Amino acid sequence: MPGYNPKVDLITGSPTRRIDLLREKLAKEGRDVILLSTGQPGFLPPRRLREVLAEMLLDDSDRQLYSYTPTPGYYDAREAVAEDLKLLGGPKVDPDQIVLTAGGQEAMFAVLSTIIEPGDKVVLFDPTYFGYKPIIEYLGGRVVWVRAPLEEGFQPLDEDLKKAVESGVKAVVVVTPDNPTGRLLSEESAKLIADLAVEKGFWVIVDEAYKTLVYEGEHVWLYNLAPDNTLAINTFSKDPGFPGWRLGYVYGPEWVIGKVRLVSEELVYCPPSIAQRAVTIYLRDRRLRMSHIEEARRFMVERRDAMISAIREYMPDAAFVKPGGSMFVMVDLSSYLEGTGMDSEDLARALLEKESVAAIPGVYFGPSSRLRLRLSFATESPGRIVEGVRRLARLAESLRGG
Secondary structure (H helix, E strand, O other): OOOOOHHHHHOOOOHHHHHHHHHHHHHHOOOOOEEOOOOOOOOOOOHHHHHHHHHHHOOOOOHHHHOOOOOOOOHHHHHHHHHHHHHOOOOOOOHHHEEEEOHHHHHHHHHHHHHOOOOOEEEEEEOOOOOHHHHHHHOOOEEEEEEOOHHHOOOOOHHHHHHHHHOOOOEEEEEOOOOOOOOOOOHHHHHHHHHHHHHHOOEEEEEOOOOOOEOOOOOOOHHHHOOOOEEEEEEOOOOOOOHHHOOEEEEOOHHHHHHHHHHHHHHHOOOOHHHHHHHHHHHHOHHHHHHHHHHHHHHHHHHHHHHHHHHHHHOOOOEOOOOOEOOEEEEEOHHHHOOOOOOHHHHHHHHHHHHOEEOEEHHHHOHHHOOEEEEEOOOOOHHHHHHHHHHHHHHHHHHHHO
């Protein structure tokens, strides 16, 4: 029998994808599942943008819309991204410091493939987005966890970070606003990470997928603090909200962006044309852009506040931190699950099967989150969010009672 690369087994697959498969199966059985699992926004891109794109699709003379695109993306699309970063208060970068990718996931793989060698150590905060660990291990890297405790607002612990990088690391991955916790990295933590990166000579990989979905506080631009050491990963899946069109981007020092571009070319050859056209129109219409961001924030805040209120009402013994950004609440259910023999994966499965509510087990986000769930307020209406939390509370109380 022909063999295969056993490192593929280190890629366990996204838990959200597995939940989606189970949800689809239940839907075929007639079950109405409340989605507290997905990171897909429940709003659509601006209507005016969709109308312009519809007109373009009906223009038979526009052959470019159906053609291969340049590997780093169209220059005008990259130029629009550079202008937008500056508009948002971020760094001033040249279009040649940007490569467009087929979504944020491809950006992650391309960046890590560019810089990670077998044996390299990479710092991840505990908890953090589940997508980084399998890629790092597939590439032969080693994950070093640095605690970001709930009790500290999910901010990374300074002393643990200093200790972790002392023995030498290749990179520190920072997700801010964070998935799964909604934490915004503090200015103090950002300054420490940047200073250590310059002093020790490691990369800072900052995931900025939710940078425009900030509700309290401000997004910290790590690139501005350590421009020679920072690679920033972004996506258009959250804002303006077309995850199915697969467009993201990476920016950083031009010399290494050129190498990321080569990896990206081998992975997907080129980013999709229709998404680039959409992003260029969206980013260059500043009034449309800023009004849509404000509408998206209002959409999310209404749902976040409904979820928080429901947790406080129905699950008073649960612990969480009010998210300052992103689409998620990371809720600690230790007081309900301790002594039951169940972990968050068992709970998520029971929640879906018994209560028709989908959530993501915390165990995938790091060692500290075995008894936590990530709850998303991205998609459902406020009323369905409240009902989903009420069902979770009912199940959790029944388990504790048992």
